[in-house]
Amino acid sequence: MAEETIFSKIIRREIPADVVYQDELVTAFRDIAPKAPTHILIIPNVLIPTANDAQPAHEQALGRMITVAAKIARDEGIAEDGYRLIINCNSHGGQEVYHIHMHLVGGQPLGPMLAS
Numbered sequence: 001m002a003e004e005t006i007f008s009k010i011i012r013r014e015i016p017a018d019v020v021y022q023d024e025l026v027t028a029f030r031d032i033a034p035k036a037p038t039h040i041l042i043i044p045n046v047l048i049p050t051a052n053d054a055q056p057a058h059e060q061a062l063g064r065m066i067t068v069a070a071k072i073a074r075d076e077g078i079a080e081d082g083y084r085l086i087i088n089c090n091s092h093g094g095q096e097v098y099h100i101h102m103h104l105v106g107g108q109p110l111g112p113m114l115a116s
Contacts (some may be wrong), residue, residue, distance in 0.1 A: 004047065007099040011045050020075075025061040026068050028104075037107030038076045038083070042068055049098040051089040062100075069104045078106035084113075 010017040011027045018030040020040060031039040044061035048054055054062060066085070073079040083106030088095040 003098070005097050005099040007041075007043050007097060007101065008047060011043070021068055021072060023064070023068075025064045028068055028072055031103070035103075036105040036110065038073075038078050038105065040072055040076075040104040041101045042072070042104060043099060043101040048100040050095060051087055051100060054100070065102050069102060072104055073106065076107070082106065084110050 006015070007027075009015045010019070010029060011022075013019075019027060020030065021028040021042075024045070026042055026044055028040050028042040031041055042065045044058065044065065046058065046061060048058055048061075069083075069085055070079065073083050083104060086103040086105065087100065088103075
């Protein structure tokens, strides 16, 4: 069984966060250390530690993360110019919280995806 994370407490509203969207499958909130003018984390309400742990039963929540990202991008006014969606997996991928989450970043030109 996966360990509960700080994101679990945000989903339950036990700790404060700037939640911009929540439904029965996903929660989205502003990153506390934004890397761009818009930096929002979108997480499934069920704890899935990493992308490696995704199962067919999670497909609805994982798909909802994408459609919610598109909605938020429109709401934030960044959809037309563009944005980036990022899911990190494990330590080499840069994952810090082991509750799968998607970063929605935009609001400025983001440059190359990876530095050489």
